[in-house]
Amino acid sequence: MEKIKYQLKENAGKVILPENLGFGLVFTDHMFEMDYDIKNGWHNPVIKPVHNLSLHPATMFIHYGQSIFEGLKAFKTVDDDIVMFRADEHIKRLNKSAKRMCIPEVDPEFVLNVLKELITIDKDWIPTKEGESLYIRPFMFGSDPILGVKPASQYKLIILLSPVGAYYPEGFKPVKILAQNDYVRTVRKGMGECKAPANYAASLLAGEEARKRGYTQVLWMDAIEQKYIEEVGTMNIFVRFKDEVATPKLTGSILPGVTRKSVIKLLNDWGEKISERLISINEVIDEYNKGNVLGIFGTGTAAVISSVGWLTYKDIDMTINNGEPGDLALKLFDEITGIQYGRKEDIYNWLTYVVKQGAEVL
Ligand SMILES: Cc1ncc(COP(=O)(O)O)c(C=O)c1O
Numbered sequence: 041m042e043k044i045k046y047q048l049k050e051n052a053g054k055v056i057l058p059e060n061l062g063f064g065l066v067f068t069d070h071m072f073e074m075d076y077d078i079k080n081g082w083h084n085p086v087i088k089p090v091h092n093l094s095l096h097p098a099t100m101f102i103h104y105g106q107s108i109f110e111g112l113k114a115f116k117t118v119d120d121d122i123v124m125f126r127a128d129e130h131i132k133r134l135n136k137s138a139k140r141m142c143i144p145e146v147d148p149e150f151v152l153n154v155l156k157e158l159i160t161i162d163k164d165w166i167p168t169k170e171g172e173s174l175y176i177r178p179f180m181f182g183s184d185p186i187l188g189v190k191p192a193s194q195y196k197l198i199i200l201l202s203p204v205g206a207y208y209p210e211g212f213k214p215v216k217i218l219a220q221n222d223y224v225r226t227v228r229k230g231m232g233e234c235k236a237p238a239n240y241a242a243s244l245l246a247g248e249e250a251r252k253r254g255y256t257q258v259l260w261m262d263a264i265e266q267k268y269i270e271e272v273g274t275m276n277i278f279v280r281f282k283d284e285v286a287t288p289k290l291t292g293s294i295l296p297g298v299t300r301k302s303v304i305k306l307l308n309d310w311g312e313k314i315s316e317r318l319i320s321i322n323e324v325i326d327e328y329n330k331g332n333v334l335g336i337f338g339t340g341t342a343a344v345i346s347s348v349g350w351l352t353y354k355d356i357d358m359t360i361n362n363g364e365p366g367d368l369a370l371k372l373f374d375e376i377t378g379i380q381y382g383r384k385e386d387i388y389n390w391l392t393y394v395v396k397q398g399a400e401v402l
Pocket of ligand 1: 111271273274275276295296297298299300339340341342
């Protein structure tokens, strides 16, 4: 693989972050960009100032959506180290998504190194208030200027960095969810298990309708039988029944979340009975009526854990754990964020160090 070229911003100046960062509104000084074509493979890796792209209006992904992305985070720890959470898993998923969308895969070790270099260059942009982090957005897209439906022969990989605010600035608050079977997000054997923009586009209308009715997110059901719960908004879902914690098994329409994988590992190690299986909405309702649903929560990079306080399906309204976050959800949130911010020991080696004890780790 070619060496990374550096075209760093001159007079970058002191970084002044806004008081409220929000999500994906602020970008650091630099981005990574690399090209692919059939003759050269992936080539021309450059770290350069964030800039507008110049694309021909026929650029393939704009028309046919051949594009994928990832989302992961870097943190400034309590010891002033800089770490990424499970970067290797996110890079693995980037390549799995790429494969499904006929996009050429990238060398995982090279991309991990790029992330370390890029974050080191823009390290002053990592926010340090409670719950804040640096969101990392790698994405790939077909860039040939051709209006034919076929896999592109040219691609770009770009990585952006965005300092983001705390997901729970006012504390860990449960959300109100609408179980949805007017629309589906994805279907088995489709693209649900890859992080493709089209899946998010497919979710927008249902999300808007739910929001208009006062709900925060949609609980997606499987597209074939329309009865098995799959994901909540852009998170994986877990249901704490009386004798078991269950999460939908990965049937192909569900994104295999890195937080989901981490939660399963923790619950196993804590001695909980954890099952990956089909969970029908009727089972949730029946067990709720028997008083056996002790908690429901979503898992994802953005929120880590999001407690579901209220769930509606058709004309059935359920209040979960009196609308309070469950103790297991809180314990998981505390454990994972504890590891991310260096308050707890990283016994699973989930962290990739970018800066350790003041020294860059390259
Ligand atoms: C559709 C969807 N499901 C689940 C997740 C959670 O995945 P992860 O824990 O890897 O962030 C995300 C977010 O990335 C998502 O977009």
